[in-house]
Amino acid sequence: MLGLTKNVKLSPSILSADFAKLGEEIKKVENVADYIHLDVMDGHFVPNITYGLIIGESLKRVTEIPVDSHLMVERPEIFVDDFCKISEIVSIHYEATYHLNRLVNRIKENETKAFVAINPHTPVEFLQDIIMDVDGILVMSVNPGFGGQSFIPNTLNKIRKLDEMRKSMGLSFEIEVDGGINEDTFKPVLKAGADILVTGSYAFRSENPEAALSVLKKGS
Secondary structure, three states, rough: OOHHHHOOEEEEEEHHHHHHHHHHHOOOOOOOOOEEEEEEEEEEOOOOOOHHHHHHHHHHOOOOOOOEEEOOOOOOOHOOOHHHHOOOEEEEEEHOOOOOHHHHHHHHHHHOEEEEOOOOOHHHHHHOOOOOOOOOOEEEEOOOOOOOOOOOOHHHHHHHHHHHHHHOOOOOEEEEEEEEOOOOOOOOOOHHHHEEEEEEEEHOOOOOHHOOOOOOHHHH
16 A cells, blocks of 8 residues: 555645635644645736735644645745744745745745745756755646646656656655645655645545545555
8 A cells, every 4th residue: 555655744725625614624634634735826926816824823723733835926035934934834936036045045044844836837957956955846736826626647757857856866855746636646646756745625625524635645
């Protein structure tokens, strides 16, 4: 069984949760989630607006699960310090900043794990000069901006390349995958080298979110 040989981490995204009862929704996944994923969108970097720091701060009042903040925003340097205060992981997009190394170091100076996210069209080779400095790479397996999209199959090649790069360079950064993760897609993603799975619709729109996530956790 795949889950018995790989320590799979799960980061359910509240983008698909019922915000009228967010505390209750979080309780449904607490027993199996390693992180709670915040998809922060500004309507500029992606064509949608979601939520900001206030939601992240409210999460800290209802759960002890670490927060995994994914900043899909222009000029992320404006926001990282505040999100570092509430997050275990902060992901910034390769495509969103001109000074990636500086921003990665700033996140780490805040004692937060620094992940760099890449859109589906961005080659992993572009990360060659930053992967030595990061704690993780977040691979978007859908086009960012909306939940409920289908997994882009070519993403598997990007995950494999990243896994090969870290092995050949003796690095230990984690590979996180976000988009279209469900019971049909998660095994190839893990086999390709992923360590952390982000899932929104599959978890929160199922009848039993804990049971749905347990399938991913156990590899069964």
